[in-house]
Amino acid sequence: MALFGLFRRRPHERSGFALYTAAVEAARDPGLFGEDRVPDTLEGRFDLVALHAALLVRRLHRDPDPRGPALAQAVFDAMFADMDLNLREMGVGDMSIGKRVRRMWEAFHGRALAYEGALAAGDRPALEAALSRNIWPEGAPEGAVSGLAAHAMALDATLAGQAFGNFAEGRAEFGIPA
Template sequence: MGLIDCLKRLVGGASPSPVAPLYAAVVNEARQPHYYVEGAVPDTLDGRFDMVVLVLSLLLLRLEEVAGGDAHHPAAQLSADLADHFLTDMEGNLRQDGIGDQVIPKHMGRMMAALGGRIGAYRDARGDAEAMGQALRRNLYRGAPVADAAVAFVAAAALGLWSRLADTPYDRLAAGDLEPTP
């Protein structure tokens, strides 16, 4: 990093992350009102976190497919950068909420574990509405009682998102677009 970059960071003028548009698309998808209305996702800090993790998990799984197990594929790097951006954003949110330096690592560990666990749960449920519903009950709703219709709505929406992501070319994803080419 050069002197100019260091100075920009010190005065808050750091250039945005190259994955910022893609992360913004994830957050935008996760904030769609239908998840909270028809899907009865709690409109709370935890509920919004869990929605971001759901959308991010599906996107990371799509990037995993694109990379095809090749750690040197650009999709693998994009996936790692996106996960890092998520964690940086979550750390910033914790600090903004007044969480102290000594407790942040504990919270970050829980968030990383949540992301990893949910990627596994949603990977197993990608093609099955019933399995997705069960994964959502455990992870998105955290075992709280919720109407079957709400779970079915979010399961269908998640599977629809997975289908859209599967149809979206890598270059569009890398540019921050979660929609297939029209």
């Protein structure tokens, strides 16, 4: 019987992947990219996926349902399984995958903490500073930071208004136009 346990899915794995997929789809909205927005680069795409996933994880952690943290962990696990797979598909060698994924984890963790702190305090200038520092370290185009901060705050409110049962079933609505 113990051998069969190796093949069982974790309780929230399927929902975690579905939620992560929804976050990625929202992060790939073409309206978020452009000359006066987030650069359409590997780094810019990572930053938007990190932002959307962080908002989703924040929402799941704030829910009083005791499954919230486990579901948030499932989203996180799905994200980094996807990052590992993407690096392999890009041809990154097996010997450096672990180091690259660790750097991505550290980048995500730092961003998530900065965004969480700003959102929890309702501090839009702090959110703008964190977004600017992470996405446009060389300087942002006019209005890009405030536009993305407004987008993030609207998404945070949209996610907060959704029932936990939808998340547990792998459904999240990010339906905010960029």
